[in-house]
Amino acid sequence: VGTVLIYIRLVFKNLTTLPSEAEVLNAASALLDSSVRMKRDVSTQNLNNPVSIQNVTYQKTGSNSYTISFAFKISNVNISKNIELRNETYDAIQNTINGLLNKILNNPNAPPFVFQRANYTGNDTVIQANAEYVFVEGDIKTPSGFLKEILNIPETTTSTIMEITTSSTLDITTVPHQQNTIAPTLEITAIPPQEITAAPPQQITAAPPQQITAAPPQQITAAPTLVGTVLIYIRLVFKNLTTLPSEAEVLNAASALLDSSVRMKRDVSTQKLSNPVSIQNVTYQKTSSNSYTISFAFKISNVNMSRNIELRNETYDAIQNTINGLLNKILNDPNAPPFVFQRANYTGNDTVIQANAEYVFVEGDIKTPSGFLKEILKISGLAGGGFPGWALAIIIPCGIAIILVPCWIILCIMLSGCCGAVRRRWHRRRSYNVEYPIHNSLF
Numbered sequence: 001v002g003t004v005l006i007y008i009r010l011v012f013k014n015l016t017t018l019p020s021e022a023e024v025l026n027a028a029s030a031l032l033d034s035s036v037r038m039k040r041d042v043s044t045q046n047l048n049n050p051v052s053i054q055n056v057t058y059q060k061t062g063s064n065s066y067t068i069s070f071a072f073k074i075s076n077v078n079i080s081k082n083i084e085l086r087n088e089t090y091d092a093i094q095n096t097i098n099g100l101l102n103k104i105l106n107n108p109n110a111p112p113f114v115f116q117r118a119n120y121t122g123n124d125t126v127i128q129a130n131a132e133y134v135f136v137e138g139d140i141k142t143p144s145g146f147l148k149e150i151l152n153i154p155e156t157t158t159s160t161i162m163e164i165t166t167s168s169t170l171d172i173t174t175v176p177h178q179q180n181t182i183a184p185t186l187e188i189t190a191i192p193p194q195e196i197t198a199a200p201p202q203q204i205t206a207a208p209p210q211q212i213t214a215a216p217p218q219q220i221t222a223a224p225t226l227v228g229t230v231l232i233y234i235r236l237v238f239k240n241l242t243t244l245p246s247e248a249e250v251l252n253a254a255s256a257l258l259d260s261s262v263r264m265k266r267d268v269s270t271q272k273l274s275n276p277v278s279i280q281n282v283t284y285q286k287t288s289s290n291s292y293t294i295s296f297a298f299k300i301s302n303v304n305m306s307r308n309i310e311l312r313n314e315t316y317d318a319i320q321n322t323i324n325g326l327l328n329k330i331l332n333d334p335n336a337p338p339f340v341f342q343r344a345n346y347t348g349n350d351t352v353i354q355a356n357a358e359y360v361f362v363e364g365d366i367k368t369p370s371g372f373l374k375e376i377l378k379i380s381g382l383a384g385g386g387f388p389g390w391a392l393a394i395i396i397p398c399g400i401a402i403i404l405v406p407c408w409i410i411l412c413i414m415l416s417g418c419c420g421a422v423r424r425r426w427h428r429r430r431s432y433n434v435e436y437p438i439h440n441s442l443f
Contacts, residue, residue, distance in 0.1 A: 110142035243381030
């Protein structure tokens with residue numbers, strides 16, 4: 001039994017009209033059901049159905065494009081432990097995603113629209129579905145009230161006002177219009193008559209229209225940020241073992257030797273969410289006849305991150321430091337120098353970052369293992385520092401061969417000596433047989 005996380009992203013591109021965040025959120029508030037647009041208390045819902053886990057969000061992605069994002073969660077889902085055998089589960093999730101997208105974009109009385117298949121990732125106990133729909137005019141024949149409102153938001157334009165002040169010279173300047181009028185207007189301000197001095201007409205020149213430009217707003221604003229969530233999935237892989245421990249042995253070692261903050265699922269609502277919180281119990285999975293994995297999952301809330309996914313490297317670095325701390329807490333002795341693990345793989349959407357970290361155990365990597373790792377190696381037949389099975393398979397035959405080499409040499413010497421004696425005796429006997437007939441013939 002696992003959990004499904006669904007992230008839906010609606011993309012609107014190449015628009016002549018770019019609505020503001022307030023306009024989009026107002027349309028969502030007025031025309032979308034609260035179960036779709038508002039974050040709900042998961043503990044009070046029927047978790048067999050998708051539950052919204054964040055408010056609908058708006059993000060401007062270009063001068064003529066933006067996205068609208070939703071996030072949902074389904075708990076108590078029966079999923080195969082083998083990730084390669086989850087196609088039926090993916091099909092069921094896809095039906096749920098189609099239902100949600102039709103609820104958001106399509107008229108309830110119209111035939112349902114079939115959307116593009118989502119991208120599915122995850123680990124042993126969590127499936128993450130990332131669905132993206134790029135709006136194409138004409139795709140949805142009968143749009144919902146929300147989609148109609150989104151498409152019909154009035155155009156927001158910026159026009160120019162030319163302010164002409166009559167003085168000794170004419171000063172022509174441009175300022176942005178605050179009332180979004182379509183045509184430019186002329187504002188003529190005159191100074192007191194006694195101060196009016198008219199310059200010769202030939203000296204009055206106006207700048208060509210194309211030279212009157214205003215700096216685009218994005219050049220003077222910083223990159224926007226938001227508060228989001230980080231999900232961390234850690235997978236420890238043990239391969240080529242001589243002994244494969246049972247699930248009970250591994251979980252007993254975790255229960256006895258790991259801190260409960262690492263191995264047990266905790267109530268997120270009662271924790272300080274600026275630190276990683278375990279969101280599932282430690283799990284064991286046998287992957288072959290001589291290998292297995294141990295998995296952990298954590299969550300960090302209230303994380304400041306850039307709205308632009310491409311500008312999140314600093315956030316990824318901070319998450320990597322947290323992952324290194326967790327892995328050292330699990331595998332390394334607390335008094336030993338920290339071990340630097342391989343960088344995690346980072347994915348996600350506008351408001352969620354998912355980090356998938358995998359460490360394949362290699363003998364000798366960690367010089368001073370933790371009590372938990374020592375026990376795991378012991379029940380795995382490695383005895384916390386003994387030779388792995390593949391090494392013993394090489395060393396034992398080589399040792400036997402080295403011991404037998406002198407015996408082979410002695411045996412060869414003996415055989416060569418015996419062969420020489422046999423050859424000499426055979427030559428003597430042959431020469432005797434040749435000489436004896438000659439001697440008899442003389443007499």
